[in-house]
Amino acid sequence: MTRFARGDAARAARLRDNLRTILDRTTDPHLRAIIQRTLDGSMSVRELARDPQFEQELDQGMSRFARWWEHLSPEQREQVVREGREQEAARREALGLPPPQEPPPVLGRTPLLRVDPDDHPDDDAGSGHGTAPGAR
Structure with a gap:
């Protein structure tokens, strides 16, 4: 994750924390598996981000954020x-x-x-x- 964060340890730690939060909150077995693989280092963050189900999850979260932000x-x-x-x-x-x-x-x-x-x-x-x- 540090590589994905361009060597920035703080941003890599924040990314890890955010992935753990998603992992803790989702019940979807596929999402749980790919997030855990990313946290374990057997799957890259880029691979995770390209997963259609993960992308859909991110889209939903960003839509909620956008609605909040617009207000x-x-x-x-x-x-x-x-x-x-x-x-x-x-x-x-x-x-x-x-x-x-x-x-x-x-x-x-x-x-x-x-x-x-x-x-x-x-x-x-x-x-x-x-x-x-x-x-x-």
Whole structure:
């Protein structure tokens, strides 16, 4: 998993934790088997991600996340991203690793924090990127 995480031990640990969570929550025998094989190292993360049943499980989870995310205001989204980065930094510090080399989130400059133009019908830009409230 460290290789999949490009050598980042903290991200590999997080991936392992997430796979264990899925393993603990699913009753599907096939999913349990392939996740366990991945955790044991006999199946790669890439192979796991290409499994149609696992892909379907991920799609369902991402759909739930997308519905939740869409109900957040841009400010709430920014707060969620900030808290996630703080949690990641704390995990890395606990492992004795430096913080990730990522720029701080800026409203409107990342797909996760972009304001949906459908939320602002008076936005004439039509760029698909939206603008931050008050930045028109």
